Amino acid sequence: KQEVTQIPAALSVPEGENLVLNCSFTDSAIYNLQWFRQDPGKGLTSLLLIQSSQREQTSGRLNASLDKSSGRSTLYIAASQPGDSATYLCAAGGGGADGLTFGKGTHLIIQP
Amino acid sequence: DGGITQSPKYLFRKEGQNVTLSCEQNLNHDAMYWYRQDPGQGLRLIYYSQIVNDFQKGDIAEGYSVSREKKESFPLTVTSAQKNPTAFYLCASSSDLGGYGYTFGSGTRLTVV
Numbered sequence: 089k090q091e092v093t094q095i096p097a098a099l100s101v102p103e104g105e106n107l108v109l110n111c112s113f114t115d116s117a118i119y120n121l122q123w124f125r126q127d128p129g130k131g132l133t134s135l136l137l138i139q140s141s142q143r144e145q146t147s148g149r150l151n152a153s154l155d156k157s158s159g160r161s162t163l164y165i166a167a168s169q170p171g172d173s174a175t176y177l178c179a180a181g182g183g184g185a186d187g188l189t190f191g192k193g194t195h196l197i198i199q200p
Numbered sequence: 201d202g203g204i205t206q207s208p209k210y211l212f213r214k215e216g217q218n219v220t221l222s223c224e225q226n227l228n229h230d231a232m233y234w235y236r237q238d239p240g241q242g243l244r245l246i247y248y249s250q251i252v253n254d255f256q257k258g259d260i261a262e263g264y265s266v267s268r269e270k271k272e273s274f275p276l277t278v279t280s281a282q283k284n285p286t287a288f289y290l291c292a293s294s295s296d297l298g299g300y301g302y303t304f305g306s307g308t309r310l311t312v313v
Contacts, residue, residue, distance in 0.1 A: 122301050131206075131290060132304035139299075177243070181298040185250050186258065187233045188292075188302055192242040 090115045092180050094191035102199050103170060109163040109194045111178030116156045119183025123152050123163050126175045126193070135176075136163070168198045202227045204305035206291050211310045213278065213285060221276045221308045223291035229303070230295055232274035236260060237288040237307075246289075249274055278310060286312050 091114045101107055111121070120139045124132040136145045136152040138161065144153040151164040165172060175195045179188035204225045213219045225232065234246040245258030249268040263282025268274055278285045291305040 119298060120301070124304070129288075129307075129309070131306040132292075134301055134303065137301040179243075179302075181302070183297050183299070185231070185248060185256065185297065187231075187235075187245055187248055187294070187298065188243075190235075190243040192240065 090118075090180055090182060090189040092178060092189050092191040094176075094178050094194050096194060097192065098195040098197075100197040100199060101168060103168060105168050106164070106166050107168055107196075109165070109176050109178075109196070111161040111163070111191055113159045113161075113180045113189075115180075115182075116159050117182070118156065118180045120181045121152075121154055121161050122179045122181060122188065123150075123161075124177040124179065126177060132177065170198045170200045172196065173198050204291055204293055204303055206289075206305035206308050208308060209306070211308055212313045213310060214313060216280045218277055218279050219310065221278070221289055221291075221310070223274045223276065223305060224272055225274075225291075225293045225303070225305075226272060227293055227303060228271075228295070229293035230271070231293060231297070232268070233292040233294075233302075234258075234264075234266065234274070234276045235290045235292065237290060243290065246276065285310055 123135040138154040149166040175193045177193045178191045207222045233248045235243040247266045249255035265277045294302045
């Protein structure tokens with residue numbers, strides 16, 4: 089059974105710093121990997137989707153990488169801003185009928 | 201705009217009462233999902249449906265029931281058999297077994313009073 093782990097569980101950094109959030113998964117036979125952002129009391133907003141055949145995806149200041157062989161993905165946030173404060177969730181898609189397997193998230197605080 | 205609509209945003213349940221959470225999508229997605237989110241536990245799958253009139257139990261289906269009579273709709277009923285229903289409930293949808301990713305609704309917060 090797939091297990092997804094996110095490190096660190098919480099992170100607080102000053103505005104302007106570049107930062108990396110880590111995600112690891114136990115079963116490398118994934119179909120894709122998706123990063124989400126969740127603001128307090130809100131639903132999930134999709135940030136990036138990486139297919140199993142891809143190494144990385146970029147959107148603005150965000151870059152996500154995928155290394156299937158080592159079971160790892162990273163989310164890189166450049167020039168962080170207070171508006172980036174949220175919980176970031178990593179989820180592995182197995183390509184089956186039963187949806188995504190989620191990590192517990194990284195709670196990120198960007199200090200002004 | 202295409203998306204998923206969950207209602208209500210907040211819901212209060214009395215002991216022994218059944219309540220139903222609504223989830224509607226206009227993305228023409230075949231598959232729909234219900235997840236439960238508790239603090240510190242991440243999201244856990246309750247039920248999923250790949251096509252109309254078919255659905256499967258997820259990891260924590262006990263005390264919940266669903267129906268899928270229309271492609272656009274996947275309501276979740278929290279029954280009195282669910283002993284700890286207070287949580288944040290999220291509905292999602294996907295096409296092509298998630299090949300294009302998953303879209304989530306804004307959630308319903310259920311509280312037992």
